[in-house]
Amino acid sequence: xxxxxxxxxxxxxxxxxxxxxxxxxxxxxxxxxxxxxxxxxxxxxxxxxxxxxxxxxxxxxxxxxxxxxxxxxxxxxxxxxxxxxxxxxxxxxxxxxxxxxxxxxxxxxxxxxxxxxxxxxxxxxxxxxxxxxxxxxxxxxxxxxxxxxxxxxxxxxxxxxxxxxxxxxxxxxxxxxxxxxxxxxxxxxxxxxxxxxxxxxxxxxxxxxxxxxxxxxxxxxxxxxxxxxxxxxxxxxxxxxxxxxxxxxxxxxxxxxxxxxxxxxxxxxxxxxxxxxxxxx
Amino acid sequence: xxxxxxxxxxxxxxxxxxxxxxxxxxxxxxxxxxxxxxxxxxxxxxxxxxxxxxxxxxxxxxxxxxxxxxxxxxxxxxxxxxxxxxxxxxxxxxxxxxxxxxxxxxxxxxxxxxxxxxxxxxxxxxxxxxxxxxxxxxxxxxxxxxxxxxxxxxxxxxxxxxxxxxxxxxxxxxxxxxxxxxxxxxxxxxxxxxxxxxxxxxxxxxxxxxxxxxxxxxxxxxxxxxxxxxxxxxxxxxxxxxxxxxxxxxx
Numbered sequence: 011x012x013x014x015x016x017x018x019x020x021x022x023x024x025x026x027x028x029x030x031x032x033x034x035x036x037x038x039x040x041x042x043x044x045x046x047x048x049x050x051x052x053x054x055x056x057x058x059x060x061x062x063x064x065x066x067x068x069x070x071x072x073x074x075x076x077x078x079x080x081x082x083x084x085x086x087x088x089x090x091x092x093x094x095x096x097x098x099x100x101x102x103x104x105x106x107x108x109x110x111x112x113x114x115x116x117x118x119x120x121x122x123x124x125x126x127x128x129x130x131x132x133x134x135x136x137x138x139x140x141x142x143x144x145x146x147x148x149x150x151x152x153x154x155x156x157x158x159x160x161x162x163x164x165x166x167x168x169x170x171x172x173x174x175x176x177x178x179x180x181x182x183x184x185x186x187x188x189x190x191x192x193x194x195x196x197x198x199x200x201x202x203x204x205x206x207x208x209x210x211x212x213x214x215x216x217x218x219x220x221x222x223x224x225x226x227x228x229x230x231x232x233x234x235x236x237x238x239x240x241x242x243x244x245x246x247x248x249x250x251x252x253x254x255x256x257x258x259x260x261x262x263x264x265x266x267x268x269x270x271x272x273x274x275x276x277x278x279x280x281x282x283x284x285x286x287x288x289x290x291x
Numbered sequence: 292x293x294x295x296x297x298x299x300x301x302x303x304x305x306x307x308x309x310x311x312x313x314x315x316x317x318x319x320x321x322x323x324x325x326x327x328x329x330x331x332x333x334x335x336x337x338x339x340x341x342x343x344x345x346x347x348x349x350x351x352x353x354x355x356x357x358x359x360x361x362x363x364x365x366x367x368x369x370x371x372x373x374x375x376x377x378x379x380x381x382x383x384x385x386x387x388x389x390x391x392x393x394x395x396x397x398x399x400x401x402x403x404x405x406x407x408x409x410x411x412x413x414x415x416x417x418x419x420x421x422x423x424x425x426x427x428x429x430x431x432x433x434x435x436x437x438x439x440x441x442x443x444x445x446x447x448x449x450x451x452x453x454x455x456x457x458x459x460x461x462x463x464x465x466x467x468x469x470x471x472x473x474x475x476x477x478x479x480x481x482x483x484x485x486x487x488x489x490x491x492x493x494x495x496x497x498x499x500x501x502x503x504x505x506x507x508x509x510x511x512x513x514x515x516x517x518x519x520x521x522x523x524x525x526x527x528x529x530x531x532x533x534x535x536x537x538x539x540x541x542x
Contacts, residue, residue: 184386
């Protein structure tokens with residue numbers, strides 16, 4: 011048979027009604043067959059073309075995977091954000107024996123490999139593990155849990171530095187107004203909300219782009235736990251580099267759109283706040 | 292029959308904060324050496340001295356923002372109220388949150404646990420008091436330097452503190468803004484607030500204070516009533532005389 015890339019090959023895959031070859035791994039109609047000959051064409055240009063085509067055709071499978079990726083990572087960031095912001099703010103003002111050691115550990119955890127997190131969470135959630143009874147392994151919940159573990163130290167470490175710097179500038183003044191040290195630290199999060207948002211986006215970037223943890227605790231089960239990064243890993247292992255790169259481009263585009271949406275929402279919230287204040291005045 | 296002293300007299304002699312041989316160290320640096328100083332109710336005390344003499348650290352110590360490394364710092368209850376004296380501090384560069392002017396004032400009241408309605412009323416009163424009511428909705432950080440300092444004063448005044456600590460409140464202001472802020476401080480002091488002012492502007496100390504304490508290298512060199520400090524400078528220790536002469540050249 012002849013695939014859309016023009017290379018005659020003996021492909022075991024079935025042609026789709028649109029004339030494309032259906033790849034078994036992702037079940038996404040790809041104009042480029044998953045063969046070694048086609049892999050030679052996996053240039054950046056081809057990938058961009060393919061990415062555009064995938065988005066343009068509105069492939070349901072693709073959007074399901076994108077949706078799960080964004081959902082899992084957003085939930086992980088919310089969970090990690092609550093814990094990380096509270097922990098970071100506390101560490102900015104708390105002083106206790108061993109405080110420096112805790113900061114050292116936290117900063118070291120910034121380089122925590124996602125596969126190690128995946129392995130630890132796997133051990134916790136596997137049947138023999140302490141949380142095995144809940145049956146969470148190979149579910150999106152396990153993936154959220156693993157990604158939360160991954161982003162919490164990142165959020166906490168960045169928050170501690172942010173709050174500590176802000177307190178150096180205005181901590182005494184807030185305390186003079188009657189704020190306790192922890193209340194002053196939390197007020198600094200409000201004061202530095204744009205920087206907090208940036209920390210959130212950084213954490214989201216870390217979560218959505220990691221593959222090790224979700225692969226181990228999610229299992230890359232088609233239709234259940236397959237996310238963008240595991241799909242990319244799968245396509246790469248199958249040799250379909252163009253499709254893998256195209257999926258990567260889609261992932262990047264989704265994150266870019268999310269960043270844009272946050273920036274627009276932030277601007278709109280600010281304008282609304284000013285209008286509300288003006289109305290009250 | 293025992294004669295009870297009038298309330299005003301009791302208040303005038305009542306101690307609010309007393310320091311006994313208080314020293315403050317930051318690591319290897321000693322910012323204050325063995326300070327003995329008493330702050331009375333209704334005082335208007337100016338702390339003068341060159342940059343780095345320890346004025347700000349002394350203010351922070353009196354306010355309770357730092358603790359003495361050695362010696363004692365006693366905060367006494369108000370009489371006849373029987374409650375601890377409250378303080379608020381105005382800094383050289385006011386720190387304003389990225390919120391509206393109104394919310395910056397309201398914040399201090401919220402931290403003190405005032406109910407919403409009372410908070411709103413007190414905020415409006417404070418903004419009117421410093422002439423910023425028309426700018427209540429504007430982001431605080433967009434105000435001019437003088438307006439920001441007035442806002443910081445409103446924020447402090449709204450709390451109705453018993454002691455107002457001022458750390459070079461007009462250091463970076465133009466002459467008209469300086470006059471406005473000084474007038475507000477004068478008004479607050481006239482309302483009965485105890486005022487402690489750190490400044491290296493001797494004219495300001497003369498205008499606003501009743502007592503002057505001169506610091507050098509973290510030591511309290513001399514403390515005198517304002518008229519005696521400026522009019523009988525020959526009786527002052529040599530360091531204070533030199534400081535006065537140096538400052539007088541600029542005055």
